[in-house]
Amino acid sequence: MCSILLVFSACWIVFSHPTGAFPLDSGLNRTRRDVSCTGGLQYRHGDLCCLYCRAGTYVKSPCTRFGEAGQCEECDSGTYIEHDSDLTKCFPCTQCRSDQELVKQCTHAEDGKCQCKPGRFCHPDEACEVCKRCIRCKKDEEVVRNCTSTTNTECKKIQSKPGAPSDSIVVTVVCVATAVAVCVVFIIALGLYKWRRKRSDSQPDLPDSMKTELQYNFPFEVQRDSEARRQSSNTLSLSRQLEEEFPQLVPVKGEESLRACFEYFEDLNVDYYRRFFRSLGISDNVIKGCDHQQYEDRIHELLNKWVEKEGRDASLNSLLRALLDLSQKRTAETIRDQALQAGHYER
Known part of the structure; x- marks a missing residue:
């Protein structure tokens, strides 16, 4: 009787599972599908949990054993990854624009940092597509806060001191003095006229x-x-x-200081730049030879040629004097102030 029961049980198992997929194997697959990796430390690769590659490296190939790290390679020069990750490619380092300067070098584990050059700014809460020129306070204003790489210059009206003469009084005094001087000259001329007659x-x-x-x-x-x-x-x-307004400026680092100020001449009025370089002794043929370049590049190219021509005699004072001779006093003042503020020159 027992033999008959054993044979019957075996037949039932075979006919119920013709593919050989027993319930035990089904439980094993379900266990593999339910594998949970530790967040922030591991990443899923098939049925395995691999450890993240450390910052500054990327995953070249994943792990082959549970809980181990795969093959991690260091980022190439000019690329970085700031955090532990499962990334298979590093990010390219940020490149500073021509109106920016590098303040922090890029490493394998950290991106570089740029900021606007002296005399320019960009608000941190705005998309910094270009650095704007810092404003200059007017004659009747005073500086409240100097320009930085992230803030513009702040100005306010100069308040008249108690008891100080107002502008209208000063103008009146000047007018009266001028009228008196004209009358004196007229009286002297009239007296001479009568004496001569x-x-x-x-x-x-x-x-x-x-x-x-x-x-x-x-x-x-x-x-x-x-x-x-x-x-x-x-x-x-x-x-x-x-x-008094344009004393002789002294370069801090010689010719390096002069070349560092070339960018300040990019705001030179385009209607004057040919006359400006002619006054510096640059020929028309050389000036026309740079017309195919962008305006800023054209300015730098011609200033470099001028330095090569002048040699040791080249100085920022000569450039400022040329602007004054062309009645470009405001541009000369702006360039002078930027050179002093950036520390390239001193009085």
Whole structure:
């Protein structure tokens, strides 16, 4: 009787599972599908949990045993991965633009960092596609906060001190003084005119034409001499003012300081740049030879040629003087201030 039961049980098992897939094997597959890897430390590869590759390396090939690391390779030069990961490729390092400077070198485990060059800024909460020029405070304003790589210059109106004369009073005083000076000159000229006329009348032997010339030309000659002296005085005063505003700047690192300031000339008015380089002794053929380049590259190329031509005599002072001769005082002031602020030059 037992033999019959054993044979019956065996037949039932064979006919119920013709493929040989027994319930025990089904439980094993379900265990493999339910494998759970430790977050932040491991990643899933098939039925295995592999350890992450450390920062600065990438996964060249995954692990072959549960809980081990695969083959990790160090990132190539110019690429990085900042955190432990299962990445199979490193990221390229950030490249600074021409209006930026590198403040932190890129490593295998950390990206490089760029910031706007001195004299330019970019707000951190905005997409920094280009660094903007820092503004300069007007004559009736004072600096509240200097420009940085992330903030623009802040200015405010200069408040008149108590008891100080207002602008209208100063203007009135200047006008009165000018009127008094004109009256004094007129009185002196009139007195000379009358004296000359009396003298000519006391010489009856002189021809009438000569008398007339003595009467009328002399006051105008005095006036012309006075005007010439005034113009000479104004020219001298302007020259002294320019010397005070544009003293001789001293480079901190010689020619390196001069070349570091070339970028400040990129804002040179395009209508003046040909006249500017002609005044520096650059020929028209050389200037035209750079017309195919971008404007900024053109400026740098021509300034380099000027340095090669001048040699040791090349200086930022000569460039600023050329701008002043072209009545580009505001541009000269901006370049002077940027050179001083960046520490390339000192007074």
